[in-house]
Amino acid sequence: MAGTDGRTTGARYRRLAADLREAIASGAFGSDGRLPSEEQLAQQYGVSRGTVRQALSVLRANGLVTSRRGTRRVVLGTARTQSFMELMSFTLWARSLGEEPGGRTIDITRCTANPLEREQLGLAPGAEIYRVLRLRTLSRVPIMIERTIYVEHVGAMIAGLEPEAISHIEPLTEQGVVFADAEHTVDLVYADAEDAELLGCEEGAPLMRERRRATDPAGTPLEWSEDRYLPGTVSFTVHNSVASTALSRRRA
Amino acid sequence: MAGTDGRTTGARYRRLAADLREAIASGAFGSDGRLPSEEQLAQQYGVSRGTVRQALSVLRANGLVTSRRGTRRVVLGTARTQSFMELMSFTLWARSLGEEPGGRTIDITRCTANPLEREQLGLAPGAEIYRVLRLRTLSRVPIMIERTIYVEHVGAMIAGLEPEAISHIEPLTEQGVVFADAEHTVDLVYADAEDAELLGCEEGAPLMRERRRATDPAGTPLEWSEDRYLPGTVSFTVHNSVASTALSRRRA
DNA sequence: GTGCTGAAGTTGGCTGTACAACTTCAGCCA
DNA sequence: TGGCTGAAGTTGTACAGCCAACTTCAGCAC
Numbered sequence: 001m002a003g004t005d006g007r008t009t010g011a012r013y014r015r016l017a018a019d020l021r022e023a024i025a026s027g028a029f030g031s032d033g034r035l036p037s038e039e040q041l042a043q044q045y046g047v048s049r050g051t052v053r054q055a056l057s058v059l060r061a062n063g064l065v066t067s068r069r070g071t072r073r074v075v076l077g078t079a080r081t082q083s084f085m086e087l088m089s090f091t092l093w094a095r096s097l098g099e100e101p102g103g104r105t106i107d108i109t110r111c112t113a114n115p116l117e118r119e120q121l122g123l124a125p126g127a128e129i130y131r132v133l134r135l136r137t138l139s140r141v142p143i144m145i146e147r148t149i150y151v152e153h154v155g156a157m158i159a160g161l162e163p164e165a166i167s168h169i170e171p172l173t174e175q176g177v178v179f180a181d182a183e184h185t186v187d188l189v190y191a192d193a194e195d196a197e198l199l200g201c202e203e204g205a206p207l208m209r210e211r212r213r214a215t216d217p218a219g220t221p222l223e224w225s226e227d228r229y230l231p232g233t234v235s236f237t238v239h240n241s242v243a244s245t246a247l248s249r250r251r252a
Numbered sequence: 253m254a255g256t257d258g259r260t261t262g263a264r265y266r267r268l269a270a271d272l273r274e275a276i277a278s279g280a281f282g283s284d285g286r287l288p289s290e291e292q293l294a295q296q297y298g299v300s301r302g303t304v305r306q307a308l309s310v311l312r313a314n315g316l317v318t319s320r321r322g323t324r325r326v327v328l329g330t331a332r333t334q335s336f337m338e339l340m341s342f343t344l345w346a347r348s349l350g351e352e353p354g355g356r357t358i359d360i361t362r363c364t365a366n367p368l369e370r371e372q373l374g375l376a377p378g379a380e381i382y383r384v385l386r387l388r389t390l391s392r393v394p395i396m397i398e399r400t401i402y403v404e405h406v407g408a409m410i411a412g413l414e415p416e417a418i419s420h421i422e423p424l425t426e427q428g429v430v431f432a433d434a435e436h437t438v439d440l441v442y443a444d445a446e447d448a449e450l451l452g453c454e455e456g457a458p459l460m461r462e463r464r465r466a467t468d469p470a471g472t473p474l475e476w477s478e479d480r481y482l483p484g485t486v487s488f489t490v491h492n493s494v495a496s497t498a499l500s501r502r503r504a
Numbered sequence: 505g506t507g508c509t510g511a512a513g514t515t516g517g518c519t520g521t522a523c524a525a526c527t528t529c530a531g532c533c534a
Numbered sequence: 535t536g537g538c539t540g541a542a543g544t545t546g547t548a549c550a551g552c553c554a555a556c557t558t559c560a561g562c563a564c
Binding site for chain 1: 285310313314315318320323326327328329331332333334335336337338339345349351390431432433434435436437438439440458459460467469470471483484485486487488489490491492493494496497498499500501502503504
Protein backbone atom coordinates (compact mmCIF):
# COMPACT_ATOMS: atom_id res chain seq x y z
CA MET A 1 0.00 0.00 0.00
CA ALA A 2 2.77 2.40 0.95
CA GLY A 3 4.64 1.88 -2.27
CA THR A 4 3.04 4.39 -4.54
CA ASP A 5 0.80 6.15 -2.07
CA GLY A 6 1.75 9.09 0.05
CA ARG A 7 4.60 9.87 -2.26
CA THR A 8 6.84 12.84 -1.76
CA THR A 9 8.56 12.90 -5.12
CA GLY A 10 7.54 13.42 -8.70
CA ALA A 11 5.07 15.74 -10.31
CA ARG A 12 2.61 17.55 -8.11
CA TYR A 13 -0.42 16.27 -9.91
CA ARG A 14 0.79 12.71 -9.42
CA ARG A 15 1.31 13.23 -5.72
CA LEU A 16 -2.10 14.84 -5.53
CA ALA A 17 -3.63 11.94 -7.43
CA ALA A 18 -2.03 9.50 -4.99
CA ASP A 19 -3.38 11.53 -2.08
CA LEU A 20 -6.87 11.58 -3.48
CA ARG A 21 -6.72 7.89 -4.28
CA GLU A 22 -5.84 7.20 -0.68
CA ALA A 23 -8.59 9.50 0.54
CA ILE A 24 -11.11 7.67 -1.62
CA ALA A 25 -9.94 4.28 -0.41
CA SER A 26 -10.30 5.39 3.20
CA GLY A 27 -13.82 6.61 2.56
CA ALA A 28 -12.97 10.22 3.35
CA PHE A 29 -15.69 11.59 1.11
CA GLY A 30 -18.68 10.42 3.07
CA SER A 31 -21.50 8.09 2.23
CA ASP A 32 -22.65 10.03 -0.81
CA GLY A 33 -19.11 10.10 -2.16
CA ARG A 34 -19.23 13.66 -3.40
CA LEU A 35 -15.81 15.20 -3.84
CA PRO A 36 -15.02 18.83 -3.04
CA SER A 37 -15.08 21.16 -6.01
CA GLU A 38 -11.93 21.57 -8.04
CA GLU A 39 -11.56 25.11 -6.71
CA GLN A 40 -11.80 23.89 -3.13
CA LEU A 41 -9.22 21.18 -3.72
CA ALA A 42 -6.94 23.70 -5.39
CA GLN A 43 -7.01 25.99 -2.36
CA GLN A 44 -6.79 23.10 0.07
CA TYR A 45 -3.64 21.73 -1.54
CA GLY A 46 -2.21 25.08 -2.58
CA VAL A 47 -2.11 24.33 -6.28
CA SER A 48 -3.87 25.70 -9.31
CA ARG A 49 -7.12 24.34 -10.63
CA GLY A 50 -5.30 23.03 -13.68
CA THR A 51 -3.13 20.81 -11.53
CA VAL A 52 -6.17 19.52 -9.68
CA ARG A 53 -7.83 18.73 -12.97
CA GLN A 54 -4.75 16.83 -14.13
CA ALA A 55 -4.79 14.74 -10.98
CA LEU A 56 -8.50 14.07 -11.27
CA SER A 57 -8.17 13.03 -14.90
CA VAL A 58 -5.86 10.26 -13.75
CA LEU A 59 -8.46 9.02 -11.30
CA ARG A 60 -11.10 9.40 -13.97
CA ALA A 61 -9.15 7.19 -16.37
CA ASN A 62 -8.79 4.61 -13.63
CA GLY A 63 -12.51 4.57 -13.06
CA LEU A 64 -12.33 5.91 -9.52
CA VAL A 65 -14.46 9.01 -9.97
CA THR A 66 -17.05 10.32 -12.37
CA SER A 67 -16.79 13.62 -14.17
CA ARG A 68 -19.75 15.43 -15.51
CA ARG A 69 -20.31 19.00 -16.43
CA GLY A 70 -22.46 20.86 -13.95
CA THR A 71 -22.11 18.62 -10.92
CA ARG A 72 -19.43 17.67 -8.52
CA ARG A 73 -17.51 14.49 -9.05
CA VAL A 74 -18.52 11.42 -7.11
CA VAL A 75 -16.63 8.30 -6.15
CA LEU A 76 -17.30 5.45 -8.55
CA GLY A 77 -15.33 2.71 -6.86
CA THR A 78 -12.21 1.99 -4.94
CA ALA A 79 -11.01 -0.52 -7.52
CA ARG A 80 -7.31 -0.81 -7.02
CA THR A 81 -5.84 -0.67 -10.50
CA GLN A 82 -2.36 -2.03 -10.68
CA SER A 83 0.64 -0.11 -11.84
CA PHE A 84 2.02 -0.72 -15.28
CA MET A 85 4.97 -2.61 -13.86
CA GLU A 86 2.78 -4.87 -11.76
CA LEU A 87 1.09 -5.87 -14.98
CA MET A 88 4.35 -6.48 -16.77
CA SER A 89 6.00 -8.38 -13.97
CA PHE A 90 4.46 -11.56 -12.67
CA THR A 91 6.82 -11.32 -9.71
CA LEU A 92 5.78 -7.82 -8.69
CA TRP A 93 2.15 -8.73 -9.10
CA ALA A 94 2.42 -11.83 -6.97
CA ARG A 95 4.19 -9.94 -4.22
CA SER A 96 1.53 -7.25 -4.21
CA LEU A 97 -0.95 -10.04 -3.50
CA GLY A 98 1.13 -11.33 -0.64
CA GLU A 99 1.83 -14.57 -2.45
CA GLU A 100 5.17 -16.10 -3.17
CA PRO A 101 6.11 -15.91 -6.83
CA GLY A 102 8.25 -18.62 -8.36
CA GLY A 103 9.76 -19.26 -11.73
CA ARG A 104 11.70 -22.02 -13.41
CA THR A 105 13.42 -21.36 -16.69
CA ILE A 106 12.85 -24.41 -18.86
CA ASP A 107 14.69 -23.27 -21.90
CA ILE A 108 16.46 -20.24 -23.27
CA THR A 109 18.00 -20.11 -26.73
CA ARG A 110 19.45 -17.52 -29.05
CA CYS A 111 18.44 -17.87 -32.68
CA THR A 112 17.47 -16.09 -35.85
CA ALA A 113 13.98 -14.64 -35.81
CA ASN A 114 11.41 -16.23 -38.08
CA PRO A 115 9.10 -14.02 -40.15
CA LEU A 116 6.33 -14.00 -37.54
CA GLU A 117 8.72 -13.06 -34.78
CA ARG A 118 10.31 -10.38 -36.93
CA GLU A 119 6.94 -8.82 -37.50
CA GLN A 120 6.07 -8.87 -33.81
CA LEU A 121 9.30 -7.15 -32.84
CA GLY A 122 9.67 -5.02 -35.95
CA LEU A 123 13.04 -6.54 -36.89
CA ALA A 124 14.96 -6.81 -40.14
CA PRO A 125 15.60 -10.18 -41.80
CA GLY A 126 18.44 -12.06 -40.17
CA ALA A 127 18.00 -10.36 -36.80
CA GLU A 128 18.82 -12.41 -33.71
CA ILE A 129 16.42 -12.91 -30.82
CA TYR A 130 16.21 -14.90 -27.59
CA ARG A 131 13.44 -17.40 -26.95
CA VAL A 132 12.63 -18.03 -23.31
CA LEU A 133 10.29 -20.64 -21.88
CA ARG A 134 9.37 -20.44 -18.22
CA LEU A 135 6.99 -22.04 -15.79
CA ARG A 136 5.48 -19.67 -13.25
CA THR A 137 4.20 -20.62 -9.83
CA LEU A 138 2.26 -18.92 -7.08
CA SER A 139 3.09 -20.33 -3.66
CA ARG A 140 4.69 -23.31 -5.41
CA VAL A 141 1.60 -24.14 -7.42
CA PRO A 142 2.00 -23.99 -11.21
CA ILE A 143 -0.19 -21.22 -12.60
CA MET A 144 1.12 -20.13 -15.94
CA ILE A 145 3.48 -20.95 -18.71
CA GLU A 146 5.32 -18.07 -20.36
CA ARG A 147 6.83 -18.08 -23.83
CA THR A 148 8.69 -14.85 -24.45
CA ILE A 149 10.90 -13.61 -27.22
CA TYR A 150 13.28 -10.76 -26.53
CA VAL A 151 15.10 -8.38 -28.80
CA GLU A 152 18.76 -9.28 -28.88
CA HIS A 153 20.28 -6.78 -26.46
CA VAL A 154 17.57 -7.42 -23.88
CA GLY A 155 17.73 -11.18 -24.29
CA ALA A 156 21.46 -11.08 -23.69
CA MET A 157 20.83 -9.68 -20.21
CA ILE A 158 18.25 -12.38 -19.51
CA ALA A 159 20.66 -15.07 -20.63
CA GLY A 160 23.17 -13.77 -18.10
CA LEU A 161 20.82 -14.43 -15.19
CA GLU A 162 20.77 -17.55 -13.06
CA PRO A 163 18.19 -20.18 -14.06
CA GLU A 164 16.73 -19.88 -10.59
CA ALA A 165 16.16 -16.13 -10.84
CA ILE A 166 12.58 -15.42 -9.89
CA SER A 167 12.19 -12.10 -11.62
CA HIS A 168 13.53 -11.35 -15.05
CA ILE A 169 12.12 -7.88 -15.42
CA GLU A 170 13.59 -6.40 -12.26
CA PRO A 171 17.21 -6.98 -13.31
CA LEU A 172 16.36 -5.50 -16.69
CA THR A 173 14.99 -2.39 -15.09
CA GLU A 174 18.11 -2.04 -12.98
CA GLN A 175 20.21 -2.20 -16.11
CA GLY A 176 18.29 0.62 -17.70
CA VAL A 177 15.75 -1.21 -19.83
CA VAL A 178 12.52 0.76 -19.67
CA PHE A 179 9.13 -0.67 -20.56
CA ALA A 180 6.70 2.08 -21.50
CA ASP A 181 3.81 0.70 -23.53
CA ALA A 182 2.14 -2.66 -23.93
CA GLU A 183 -0.73 -4.17 -25.84
CA HIS A 184 -2.46 -7.15 -24.27
CA THR A 185 -4.77 -9.58 -26.02
CA VAL A 186 -6.76 -12.14 -24.07
CA ASP A 187 -8.43 -15.21 -25.52
CA LEU A 188 -8.86 -18.96 -25.03
CA VAL A 189 -6.64 -21.73 -26.37
CA TYR A 190 -6.12 -25.45 -25.81
CA ALA A 191 -3.07 -26.93 -24.16
CA ASP A 192 -0.49 -28.53 -26.40
CA ALA A 193 1.71 -31.40 -25.24
CA GLU A 194 4.30 -29.07 -23.73
CA ASP A 195 1.70 -26.99 -21.90
CA ALA A 196 0.10 -30.12 -20.53
CA GLU A 197 3.33 -31.55 -19.22
CA LEU A 198 4.50 -28.37 -17.54
CA LEU A 199 1.20 -27.24 -16.11
CA GLY A 200 0.08 -30.68 -15.14
CA CYS A 201 -3.13 -30.60 -17.11
CA GLU A 202 -4.35 -32.76 -19.95
CA GLU A 203 -3.48 -32.08 -23.55
CA GLY A 204 -6.33 -30.19 -25.14
CA ALA A 205 -7.46 -28.68 -21.84
CA PRO A 206 -8.64 -25.07 -22.12
CA LEU A 207 -6.26 -22.30 -21.03
CA MET A 208 -6.53 -18.53 -20.81
CA ARG A 209 -4.02 -16.92 -23.10
CA GLU A 210 -2.58 -13.43 -22.72
CA ARG A 211 -0.42 -12.20 -25.54
CA ARG A 212 1.60 -9.09 -24.84
CA ARG A 213 3.79 -6.83 -26.90
CA ALA A 214 5.84 -4.33 -24.94
CA THR A 215 7.86 -1.38 -26.21
CA ASP A 216 10.28 1.15 -24.78
CA PRO A 217 9.48 4.88 -24.54
CA ALA A 218 10.66 5.43 -28.11
CA GLY A 219 8.19 2.88 -29.41
CA THR A 220 10.78 0.18 -30.15
CA PRO A 221 9.49 -3.32 -29.36
CA LEU A 222 11.40 -5.06 -26.59
CA GLU A 223 9.55 -8.28 -25.95
CA TRP A 224 6.66 -10.31 -27.19
CA SER A 225 5.15 -12.80 -24.83
CA GLU A 226 2.48 -15.45 -24.86
CA ASP A 227 1.32 -16.49 -21.41
CA ARG A 228 -1.04 -19.39 -20.79
CA TYR A 229 -2.90 -19.56 -17.49
CA LEU A 230 -4.66 -22.49 -15.93
CA PRO A 231 -8.41 -21.85 -15.72
CA GLY A 232 -9.64 -20.34 -12.50
CA THR A 233 -6.35 -18.79 -11.50
CA VAL A 234 -6.61 -15.25 -12.87
CA SER A 235 -8.98 -12.85 -14.57
CA PHE A 236 -8.33 -9.58 -16.35
CA THR A 237 -10.28 -6.44 -15.59
CA VAL A 238 -10.34 -3.20 -17.50
CA HIS A 239 -12.21 0.01 -16.94
CA ASN A 240 -13.32 2.24 -19.76
CA SER A 241 -15.60 5.16 -20.38
CA VAL A 242 -16.96 7.40 -23.07
CA ALA A 243 -14.04 9.70 -22.34
CA SER A 244 -11.30 7.13 -22.78
CA THR A 245 -11.24 3.64 -24.17
CA ALA A 246 -8.12 1.62 -24.81
CA LEU A 247 -10.11 -1.59 -24.97
CA SER A 248 -11.39 -3.36 -28.05
CA ARG A 249 -13.21 -6.55 -28.87
CA ARG A 250 -11.73 -8.38 -31.83
CA ARG A 251 -13.08 -11.02 -34.12
CA ALA A 252 -10.84 -14.04 -33.89
CA MET B 253 -14.50 4.66 -41.26
CA ALA B 254 -16.40 7.89 -41.88
CA GLY B 255 -18.43 7.62 -38.73
CA THR B 256 -16.23 9.26 -36.17
CA ASP B 257 -13.49 10.58 -38.44
CA GLY B 258 -13.49 13.92 -40.17
CA ARG B 259 -16.01 15.24 -37.71
CA THR B 260 -17.21 18.80 -37.81
CA THR B 261 -18.89 19.00 -34.44
CA GLY B 262 -17.89 18.76 -30.82
CA ALA B 263 -14.86 20.00 -28.96
CA ARG B 264 -11.89 21.20 -30.95
CA TYR B 265 -9.46 18.80 -29.39
CA ARG B 266 -11.72 15.90 -30.32
CA ARG B 267 -11.93 17.02 -33.90
CA LEU B 268 -8.20 17.50 -33.96
CA ALA B 269 -7.69 14.04 -32.48
CA ALA B 270 -9.91 12.56 -35.19
CA ASP B 271 -7.94 14.44 -37.83
CA LEU B 272 -4.63 13.22 -36.50
CA ARG B 273 -5.93 9.68 -36.17
CA GLU B 274 -6.89 9.76 -39.81
CA ALA B 275 -3.54 11.24 -40.80
CA ILE B 276 -1.76 8.45 -38.93
CA ALA B 277 -3.89 5.76 -40.53
CA SER B 278 -3.13 7.16 -43.97
CA GLY B 279 0.58 7.13 -43.24
CA ALA B 280 0.90 10.90 -43.56
CA PHE B 281 3.87 11.05 -41.20
CA GLY B 282 6.41 9.29 -43.35
CA SER B 283 8.31 6.11 -42.84
CA ASP B 284 9.93 7.18 -39.60
CA GLY B 285 6.54 8.19 -38.22
CA ARG B 286 7.75 11.34 -36.51
CA LEU B 287 4.96 13.79 -35.82
CA PRO B 288 5.34 17.56 -36.13
CA SER B 289 6.06 19.35 -32.87
CA GLU B 290 3.14 20.47 -30.75
CA GLU B 291 3.94 24.08 -31.62
CA GLN B 292 3.85 23.34 -35.32
CA LEU B 293 0.55 21.49 -35.03
CA ALA B 294 -0.88 24.37 -33.03
CA GLN B 295 -0.01 26.90 -35.74
CA GLN B 296 -1.07 24.55 -38.51
CA TYR B 297 -4.52 24.02 -37.04
CA GLY B 298 -4.90 27.48 -35.56
CA VAL B 299 -5.30 26.34 -31.97
CA SER B 300 -3.25 26.69 -28.82
CA ARG B 301 -0.63 24.23 -27.75
CA GLY B 302 -2.86 23.19 -24.86
CA THR B 303 -5.54 22.04 -27.23
CA VAL B 304 -3.01 20.13 -29.30
CA ARG B 305 -1.77 18.43 -26.16
CA GLN B 306 -5.31 17.46 -25.22
CA ALA B 307 -5.83 15.87 -28.62
CA LEU B 308 -2.52 14.07 -28.47
CA SER B 309 -3.24 12.71 -25.01
CA VAL B 310 -6.27 10.95 -26.47
CA LEU B 311 -4.10 9.30 -29.10
CA ARG B 312 -1.54 8.52 -26.44
CA ALA B 313 -4.11 6.72 -24.31
CA ASN B 314 -5.20 4.75 -27.35
CA GLY B 315 -1.66 3.62 -27.98
CA LEU B 316 -1.36 5.40 -31.31
CA VAL B 317 1.62 7.61 -30.52
CA THR B 318 4.45 7.73 -28.02
CA SER B 319 5.18 10.71 -25.81
CA ARG B 320 8.48 11.32 -24.27
CA ARG B 321 10.08 14.42 -22.93
CA GLY B 322 12.78 15.81 -25.17
CA THR B 323 11.84 14.18 -28.46
CA ARG B 324 9.05 14.41 -30.93
CA ARG B 325 6.25 11.93 -30.79
CA VAL B 326 6.31 8.97 -33.12
CA VAL B 327 3.57 6.75 -34.44
CA LEU B 328 3.26 3.54 -32.42
CA GLY B 329 0.57 1.79 -34.40
CA THR B 330 -2.62 2.29 -36.27
CA ALA B 331 -4.57 0.00 -33.97
CA ARG B 332 -8.19 0.89 -34.38
CA THR B 333 -9.59 1.08 -30.89
CA GLN B 334 -13.34 0.90 -30.81
CA SER B 335 -15.59 3.54 -29.41
CA PHE B 336 -17.16 3.01 -26.04
CA MET B 337 -20.53 2.32 -27.60
CA GLU B 338 -19.12 -0.26 -29.97
CA LEU B 339 -17.90 -2.08 -26.91
CA MET B 340 -21.22 -1.84 -25.14
CA SER B 341 -23.34 -2.79 -28.10
CA PHE B 342 -22.86 -6.14 -29.76
CA THR B 343 -24.97 -4.84 -32.64
CA LEU B 344 -22.86 -1.75 -33.28
CA TRP B 345 -19.70 -3.80 -33.03
CA ALA B 346 -20.91 -6.41 -35.48
CA ARG B 347 -21.94 -3.77 -37.99
CA SER B 348 -18.56 -2.06 -37.75
CA LEU B 349 -17.08 -5.40 -38.80
CA GLY B 350 -19.41 -5.66 -41.76
CA GLU B 351 -21.14 -8.69 -40.29
CA GLU B 352 -24.81 -9.15 -39.69
CA PRO B 353 -25.72 -9.07 -36.01
CA GLY B 354 -28.60 -11.11 -34.76
CA GLY B 355 -30.31 -11.61 -31.44
CA ARG B 356 -33.04 -13.76 -30.03
CA THR B 357 -34.53 -12.95 -26.68
CA ILE B 358 -35.00 -16.23 -24.87
CA ASP B 359 -36.44 -14.89 -21.69
CA ILE B 360 -37.19 -11.63 -19.95
CA THR B 361 -38.66 -11.41 -16.47
CA ARG B 362 -39.24 -8.77 -13.86
CA CYS B 363 -38.46 -9.82 -10.32
CA THR B 364 -37.02 -8.82 -6.98
CA ALA B 365 -33.25 -8.55 -6.93
CA ASN B 366 -31.37 -11.12 -4.89
CA PRO B 367 -28.50 -9.99 -2.64
CA LEU B 368 -25.82 -10.56 -5.26
CA GLU B 369 -27.74 -8.62 -7.87
CA ARG B 370 -28.45 -5.83 -5.42
CA GLU B 371 -24.77 -5.49 -4.75
CA GLN B 372 -23.90 -5.40 -8.42
CA LEU B 373 -26.40 -2.66 -9.13
CA GLY B 374 -26.14 -0.90 -5.81
CA LEU B 375 -29.81 -1.34 -4.98
CA ALA B 376 -31.79 -1.34 -1.75
CA PRO B 377 -33.49 -4.50 -0.45
CA GLY B 378 -36.75 -5.20 -2.24
CA ALA B 379 -35.75 -3.35 -5.41
CA GLU B 380 -37.10 -4.69 -8.66
CA ILE B 381 -34.95 -5.61 -11.65
CA TYR B 382 -35.31 -7.17 -15.07
CA ARG B 383 -33.46 -10.33 -16.05
CA VAL B 384 -32.84 -10.78 -19.75
CA LEU B 385 -31.44 -13.84 -21.49
CA ARG B 386 -30.41 -13.52 -25.13
CA LEU B 387 -28.65 -15.55 -27.76
CA ARG B 388 -26.41 -13.50 -30.07
CA THR B 389 -25.44 -14.43 -33.58
CA LEU B 390 -23.01 -13.15 -36.16
CA SER B 391 -24.20 -13.86 -39.70
CA ARG B 392 -26.69 -16.33 -38.25
CA VAL B 393 -24.06 -18.34 -36.41
CA PRO B 394 -24.44 -18.46 -32.61
CA ILE B 395 -21.54 -16.69 -30.98
CA MET B 396 -22.48 -15.63 -27.53
CA ILE B 397 -25.04 -15.93 -24.79
CA GLU B 398 -25.89 -12.84 -22.81
CA ARG B 399 -27.37 -12.73 -19.35
CA THR B 400 -28.12 -9.18 -18.34
CA ILE B 401 -29.86 -7.61 -15.40
CA TYR B 402 -31.21 -4.10 -15.72
CA VAL B 403 -32.20 -1.53 -13.20
CA GLU B 404 -35.98 -1.22 -13.15
CA HIS B 405 -36.58 1.89 -15.24
CA VAL B 406 -34.16 0.70 -17.92
CA GLY B 407 -35.51 -2.83 -17.94
CA ALA B 408 -39.01 -1.50 -18.45
CA MET B 409 -37.90 0.00 -21.74
CA ILE B 410 -36.31 -3.27 -22.79
CA ALA B 411 -39.46 -5.16 -21.93
CA GLY B 412 -41.39 -2.88 -24.27
CA LEU B 413 -39.31 -3.91 -27.27
CA GLU B 414 -40.23 -6.63 -29.72
CA PRO B 415 -38.64 -10.04 -29.05
CA GLU B 416 -37.08 -9.84 -32.49
CA ALA B 417 -35.37 -6.50 -31.86
CA ILE B 418 -31.73 -6.87 -32.81
CA SER B 419 -30.35 -4.05 -30.72
CA HIS B 420 -31.43 -3.29 -27.19
CA ILE B 421 -28.99 -0.52 -26.51
CA GLU B 422 -29.87 1.69 -29.45
CA PRO B 423 -33.51 2.16 -28.36
CA LEU B 424 -32.30 2.91 -24.85
CA THR B 425 -29.98 5.60 -26.16
CA GLU B 426 -32.80 7.14 -28.15
CA GLN B 427 -34.90 7.30 -25.01
CA GLY B 428 -32.20 9.18 -23.17
CA VAL B 429 -30.41 6.41 -21.29
CA VAL B 430 -26.72 7.28 -21.30
CA PHE B 431 -23.98 4.77 -20.63
CA ALA B 432 -20.81 6.47 -19.45
CA ASP B 433 -18.55 4.02 -17.64
CA ALA B 434 -18.03 0.29 -17.66
CA GLU B 435 -15.83 -2.27 -15.96
CA HIS B 436 -15.12 -5.45 -17.89
CA THR B 437 -13.71 -8.66 -16.46
CA VAL B 438 -12.60 -11.48 -18.71
CA ASP B 439 -12.02 -15.07 -17.63
CA LEU B 440 -12.79 -18.67 -18.52
CA VAL B 441 -15.81 -20.72 -17.46
CA TYR B 442 -17.47 -23.98 -18.41
CA ALA B 443 -20.80 -24.24 -20.16
CA ASP B 444 -23.79 -25.18 -18.05
CA ALA B 445 -26.77 -27.04 -19.45
CA GLU B 446 -28.45 -23.87 -20.67
CA ASP B 447 -25.29 -22.53 -22.31
CA ALA B 448 -24.77 -25.84 -24.05
CA GLU B 449 -28.26 -26.03 -25.45
CA LEU B 450 -28.33 -22.47 -26.73
CA LEU B 451 -24.81 -22.30 -28.12
CA GLY B 452 -24.83 -25.81 -29.47
CA CYS B 453 -21.80 -26.96 -27.56
CA GLU B 454 -21.39 -29.68 -24.98
CA GLU B 455 -22.05 -29.18 -21.32
CA GLY B 456 -18.77 -28.46 -19.60
CA ALA B 457 -17.17 -27.04 -22.73
CA PRO B 458 -14.91 -24.04 -22.09
CA LEU B 459 -16.26 -20.56 -22.83
CA MET B 460 -14.81 -17.08 -22.64
CA ARG B 461 -16.71 -15.01 -20.14
CA GLU B 462 -16.96 -11.23 -20.10
CA ARG B 463 -18.67 -9.70 -17.13
CA ARG B 464 -19.58 -6.05 -17.44
CA ARG B 465 -20.98 -3.46 -15.12
CA ALA B 466 -22.10 -0.22 -16.75
CA THR B 467 -23.10 3.05 -15.12
CA ASP B 468 -24.56 6.37 -16.23
CA PRO B 469 -22.63 9.66 -16.04
CA ALA B 470 -23.64 10.13 -12.42
CA GLY B 471 -22.13 6.79 -11.46
CA THR B 472 -25.45 5.01 -10.98
CA PRO B 473 -25.32 1.39 -12.17
CA LEU B 474 -27.64 0.67 -15.08
CA GLU B 475 -26.87 -2.88 -16.13
CA TRP B 476 -24.81 -5.84 -15.15
CA SER B 477 -24.13 -8.42 -17.80
CA GLU B 478 -22.43 -11.75 -18.11
CA ASP B 479 -21.60 -12.72 -21.68
CA ARG B 480 -20.27 -16.14 -22.65
CA TYR B 481 -18.53 -16.51 -25.99
CA LEU B 482 -17.76 -19.69 -27.89
CA PRO B 483 -13.99 -20.23 -28.08
CA GLY B 484 -12.27 -18.85 -31.15
CA THR B 485 -14.89 -16.24 -31.91
CA VAL B 486 -13.54 -13.15 -30.17
CA SER B 487 -10.56 -11.82 -28.27
CA PHE B 488 -10.17 -8.74 -26.13
CA THR B 489 -7.32 -6.31 -26.59
CA VAL B 490 -6.25 -3.48 -24.35
CA HIS B 491 -3.45 -0.99 -24.60
CA ASN B 492 -1.76 0.46 -21.55
CA SER B 493 1.34 2.41 -20.63
CA VAL B 494 3.28 3.80 -17.72
CA ALA B 495 1.23 6.95 -18.14
CA SER B 496 -2.19 5.34 -17.93
CA THR B 497 -3.36 1.91 -16.93
CA ALA B 498 -6.98 0.94 -16.49
CA LEU B 499 -6.10 -2.74 -16.73
CA SER B 500 -5.49 -5.13 -13.89
CA ARG B 501 -4.79 -8.80 -13.42
CA ARG B 502 -6.82 -10.40 -10.66
CA ARG B 503 -6.42 -13.56 -8.68
CA ALA B 504 -9.50 -15.68 -9.19
C1' DG C 505 -49.39 21.03 -5.27
C1' DT C 506 -47.29 21.72 -9.85
C1' DG C 507 -44.46 23.61 -12.95
C1' DC C 508 -41.56 27.30 -14.62
C1' DT C 509 -37.68 30.61 -14.14
C1' DG C 510 -33.50 32.33 -12.92
C1' DA C 511 -29.39 32.51 -10.04
C1' DA C 512 -25.62 30.09 -8.16
C1' DG C 513 -22.43 26.50 -8.39
C1' DT C 514 -19.55 23.28 -11.01
C1' DT C 515 -16.99 21.13 -14.65
C1' DG C 516 -15.53 21.36 -19.72
C1' DG C 517 -12.86 23.76 -23.11
C1' DC C 518 -9.47 26.97 -24.73
C1' DT C 519 -5.83 30.36 -24.54
C1' DG C 520 -1.40 32.28 -23.04
C1' DT C 521 2.82 32.22 -20.44
C1' DA C 522 6.85 30.51 -18.17
C1' DC C 523 10.13 27.36 -16.79
C1' DA C 524 12.00 22.49 -16.05
C1' DA C 525 13.64 18.20 -17.80
C1' DC C 526 15.17 15.71 -21.34
C1' DT C 527 17.04 14.31 -26.15
C1' DT C 528 19.67 15.11 -29.98
C1' DC C 529 23.38 16.63 -32.51
C1' DA C 530 27.00 19.51 -34.16
C1' DG C 531 31.37 20.95 -32.89
C1' DC C 532 35.33 20.80 -30.27
C1' DC C 533 39.18 18.69 -27.76
C1' DA C 534 42.26 15.16 -26.49
C1' DT D 535 38.81 7.82 -33.18
C1' DG D 536 36.54 8.72 -29.18
C1' DG D 537 34.36 11.30 -25.82
C1' DC D 538 32.86 15.63 -23.84
C1' DT D 539 30.31 20.07 -24.01
C1' DG D 540 26.96 23.14 -25.00
C1' DA D 541 23.17 24.93 -27.82
C1' DA D 542 18.84 24.11 -29.89
C1' DG D 543 14.66 21.75 -30.00
C1' DT D 544 10.81 19.31 -27.73
C1' DT D 545 7.71 17.69 -24.33
C1' DG D 546 6.29 17.87 -19.27
C1' DT D 547 4.53 20.63 -15.47
C1' DA D 548 2.34 24.47 -13.45
C1' DC D 549 0.06 28.79 -13.22
C1' DA D 550 -3.73 32.27 -14.30
C1' DG D 551 -7.78 33.64 -16.56
C1' DC D 552 -12.06 33.51 -19.29
C1' DC D 553 -16.26 31.82 -21.05
C1' DA D 554 -19.59 27.99 -22.22
C1' DA D 555 -22.48 24.23 -20.95
C1' DC D 556 -24.73 21.98 -17.64
C1' DT D 557 -26.97 20.71 -12.97
C1' DT D 558 -29.25 21.90 -9.00
C1' DC D 559 -32.32 24.25 -6.25
C1' DA D 560 -34.77 27.99 -4.17
C1' DG D 561 -38.43 30.94 -5.13
C1' DC D 562 -42.29 32.36 -7.63
C1' DA D 563 -46.60 32.11 -10.39
C1' DC D 564 -50.55 29.59 -11.29
